[in-house]
Amino acid sequence: MTPDDDTGSLTPMQSALQQARAAADRGEVPVGALVLAPDGTVLAEAGNEVEARGDASAHAEMLVMRAAAARLGQTRLEGCTLVATLEPCPMCAAAASHFRVAQVMFGAYDPKGGGIEHGPRLYEQPGCLHRPHTIGGIHEREAASLLRHFFQALRS
Amino acid sequence: MTPDDDTGSLTPMQSALQQARAAADRGEVPVGALVLAPDGTVLAEAGNEVEARGDASAHAEMLVMRAAAARLGQTRLEGCTLVATLEPCPMCAAAASHFRVAQVMFGAYDPKGGGIEHGPRLYEQPGCLHRPHTIGGIHEREAASLLRHFFQALRS
Numbered sequence: 465m466t467p468d469d470d471t472g473s474l475t476p477m478q479s480a481l482q483q484a485r486a487a488a489d490r491g492e493v494p495v496g497a498l499v500l501a502p503d504g505t506v507l508a509e510a511g512n513e514v515e516a517r518g519d520a521s522a523h524a525e526m527l528v529m530r531a532a533a534a535r536l537g538q539t540r541l542e543g544c545t546l547v548a549t550l551e552p553c554p555m556c557a558a559a560a561s562h563f564r565v566a567q568v569m570f571g572a573y574d575p576k577g578g579g580i581e582h583g584p585r586l587y588e589q590p591g592c593l594h595r596p597h598t599i600g601g602i603h604e605r606e607a608a609s610l611l612r613h614f615f616q617a618l619r620s
Numbered sequence: 621m622t623p624d625d626d627t628g629s630l631t632p633m634q635s636a637l638q639q640a641r642a643a644a645d646r647g648e649v650p651v652g653a654l655v656l657a658p659d660g661t662v663l664a665e666a667g668n669e670v671e672a673r674g675d676a677s678a679h680a681e682m683l684v685m686r687a688a689a690a691r692l693g694q695t696r697l698e699g700c701t702l703v704a705t706l707e708p709c710p711m712c713a714a715a716a717s718h719f720r721v722a723q724v725m726f727g728a729y730d731p732k733g734g735g736i737e738h739g740p741r742l743y744e745q746p747g748c749l750h751r752p753h754t755i756g757g758i759h760e761r762e763a764a765s766l767l768r769h770f771f772q773a774l775r776s
Contacts, residue, residue: 518695519686520718530675539674555714562676576747583747584740591732591739
């Protein structure tokens, strides 16, 4: 180990935040996401691409889950972790359940649009077939600040 | 008008049911969907492609909304109708809201997996930003029968 060994090594949430910043630079709502394999390998990472793809469903979380499944060559992401800078919306939270991800880690809570800790609280619904373990509030301030600045700039 | 003019002309739900039957023939859960433009033109139609694409999010509804937006060259499907043979799940129901579809018409009700009239009842959530008008139960028996036979065959 040299002191430089960890140069550039980011935690998964820091990588997701980089994706969120890159999304903001492209004029997208700054949300980033990635999927970790059970061994911690990053299978896929992306920022929002709603505007770039002209696809209202192209949230970062949907993109990385689809890409991770394609990379693994399997329909489901058992044992995998979805990391997102913002609490996933109901579409993405339900998709994480369909993909059978083991865990969802997110940054900022989203009282208006979130679907896990807010709104429909999908994983608490009696009919929910697969409930990923959820950890929110990781690097919360940075994730929330990115979004706040983005929407402030839009309004100004 | 000759008596043959309407040969092969199907209602939107009948077309969606054809897509569902074709999905069953491919070993997919038999759900079909299409998107109608405000003038009634079919913009996209598809059956489930979860197995074919190895993508747990490749529900018929997601595929047709993405394809319809791509065909229109716009992110949203304002004024459009999503027709599906089964009550959309929370992922697809939330996506219909993101895509701003005006109306969701579906066949069979889905007490276990539906997200509109059952479970989280997404469009009744106070935070729901866009609530498509919903009509369920169209050709309900045929849509439900397709699903029942598919799952009976799986179990036998």
